[in-house]
Amino acid sequence: MSIFEQGLVPLPVNHVALSPLSFIERTASVYGHYPAVIHGNIRRDWQDTYKRCRRLASALDARGIGKGDTVAVMLPNIPAMLEVHFGVPMIGAVLNTLNVRLDAQAIAFMLEHGEAKVLITDREFHAVIREALGLLANPPLVIDVDDPEYGEGQPLSELDYEALLDEGDPQFAWQWPEDEWQAISLNYTSGTTGNPKGVVYHHRGAYLNALGNQMTWAMGNHPVYLWTLPMFHCNGWCYPWTVTALAGTHVFLRRVEPQKILGLINQHRVSHLCGAPIVLNGLVNVPEAAKMAIDHPVAAMVAGAAPPAKVIGAVEAMGIKVTHVYGLTEVYGPVTVCAWHAEWDARSLDERARIKARQGVRYPTLEGLMVADPQTLQPVPSDGETIGEIFMRGNTVMKGYLKNPDATREAFAGGWFHTGDLAVQHPDGYVEIRDRLKDIIISGGENISTIEVEGVLYRHPAVLEAAVVARPDEKWGETPCAFVTLKEGFADTGEADIVRFCREHLAGFKLPKTVVFGELPKTSTGKIQKYLLRERARVL
Incomplete structure (x- = not known):
């Protein structure tokens, strides 16, 4: 035994489970009066937001919801969606954010498969949720959200979200996870073939990927973050936790409307936003008469299919600096980044855009990334030509697929997570996707x-x-x-x-x-x- 292991054991004084729940506690304590939420006419600071999260946790706890219970939500990008990312795990429960564009059958499958005890749902989705609930033998407790910025739809429950929060204690003593491996959220894959798979995240992975976002993007303190990315998608790429950790401001947007995005960027001096390439494409193609000049630094993180170089170049010409990342639901969202080198700034706009189209290198919080032969797992040459599959390993890989051990074993075969994406590795180590295995x-x-x-x-x-x-x-x-x-x-x-x-x-x-x-x-x-x-x- 090493001399450094003799008598030195983990104790409460030197070992605490990692959890993003610590972020909101610190931010509310240090920057309590800083702005936290902007949504239409709604303005809240971090003390108010923290109290609302604790009220939610307290009210759910009083109704018998606790560790390991699933709380599903069907919400657009509104303040309640931020609150559930903290209030639900505060009682050890697991957050399941539902894709708001799914049909009733898919929603019913997820509610049943995930064994949801509670469903918090916005009135906009009353029709599809009513149909989904009708397909269930044991429907969950439904909580109705009436967003003042929407003002339409129908309630599905007599229990209103704001009334629920009024039941709760703003000083509720929430639970720290007993183990950082404890589940924090459940996210379903798209399920384009067969039933969707339930991807289980843990507190440790959520904590680390949230920090990885900051390390990768260098967001700094107090960013103003515009929610153009659906918050239900990979828990908003962990940005509900990242922006909170940085005492930033969450600017909410129910629908992605390019002209409105430009207006919010200027009105609130938005510093950061995320989305799929189509978001950038929408900004580029706003009619000339409706375009607004951006007079302050704005950073956009984009993921999905590689944005065409022309789109990246056009967005940068507008004054928006693009960072290209790549990831999957199974790895908490983005885990690779086209990390920028200062010498590339001297290149032409078109050349810079082509470089940025690459998926890049691993996050500091991802331990392993390789392009290898799908069968042998032998790394391919770094020649920019030989195609292999992208493999990953580390703390920000999912726990596994819920109730699906066969799919989990297949995804983790050989000690690596199989992404199913085909790529090449360039001589500088940067990865560039060529296709999905099924798309080549x-x-x-x-x-x-x-x-x-x-x-x-x-x-x-x-x-x-x-x-x-x-x-x-x-x-x-x-x-x-x-x-x-x-x-x-x-x-x-x-x-x-x-x-x-x-x-x-x-x-x-x-x-x-x-x-x-x-x-x-x-x-x-x-x-x-x-x-x-x-x-x-x-x-x-």
């Missing part, structure tokens, strides 16, 4: 990256949005099929124009053999639903 197109034995083809399509002056999927082909096996949304004023653009443009920038075998025009189906987080496009391509 194999045409005549050649691999075609749909992301590469999409990047070219986005450079066409008429293209607003683009997605490429495989279409079955008798001769080649598969060929690229492009789905394109045109900008206003470019309705005359046809398939021949698109293919001609692509031929100038791509090898012949990579050219779209089919081009379909129209709106693209998207998830609530702005990701294009390629599985729906694949189904359409199969019957063209």
